[in-house]
């Protein structure tokens with residue numbers, strides 16, 4: 001019997017569709033496709049939606065929402081497909097130390113209905129731990145890809161890992177597994193000569209891009225493959 005094709009969904013939280021975040025996501029998609037998944041890319045800025053409106057329909061006793069946000073807008077059919085997906089990859093530029101507002105709004109709508117306000121105690125190799133009850137029936141491998149202007153050493157100095165890894169923690173809490181992949185020191189403009197800046201040099205940026213961005217893209221490709229393989233183990 002032919003094996004069921006796994007479904008992987010990719011969400012671009014950048015307003016730009018051909019730049020750093022989109023390229024990372026497309027590379028992850030290629031890896032996922034080559035691992036046999038059926039892939040779909042959603043550009044969040046194309047969709048008319050807002051974040052959670054705190055209606056709590058998903059937290060009602062005997063709620064019928066079944067993990068899909070009750071709000072009826074253009075995001076709803078996408079959330080319905082995401083609920084059926086086996087792999088979820090969220091990509092965003094860092095805007096003022098966080099994923100973009102659109103990505104944050106999307107995460108509220110994606111995560112909150114799958115989580116509950118219930119907890120359970122589970123035996124682990126580290127003893128009994130309290131864990132959120134979720135309504136998913138299997139682990140959904142997820143990842144957050146974050147691209148940023150900041151160089152790697154500076155992002156550590158200013159405390160980005162602690163802030164940014166919170167996103168992966170939320171994803172892991174709800175979906176059971178998550179990874180974070182960064183692309184640092186990204187090349188932002190097609191033509192640096194048109195812009196005012198002295199925070200960085202175009203030459204350094206170009207050199208960094210030429211030396212590192214290929215590696216970042218390959219890491220994204222491997223991530224896509226890995227997540228699909230992990231989903232297949234479920």
Ligand SMILES: Cc1cc2nc3c(=O)[nH]c(=O)nc-3n(C[C@H](O)[C@H](O)[C@H](O)COP(=O)(O)O)c2cc1C
Pocket residue numbers: 014015016019020021022092093094095096097098147148149150186187188
């Ligand atoms: C409004 C805005 C805010 C930004 N804030 C940050 C920031 O806080 N830290 C950072 O490292 N880069 C920041 N950046 C740079 C972007 O994160 C970076 O260029 C990213 O790779 C762009 O992704 P894209 O090419 O997919 O659009 C900001 C860019 C914009 C437009």
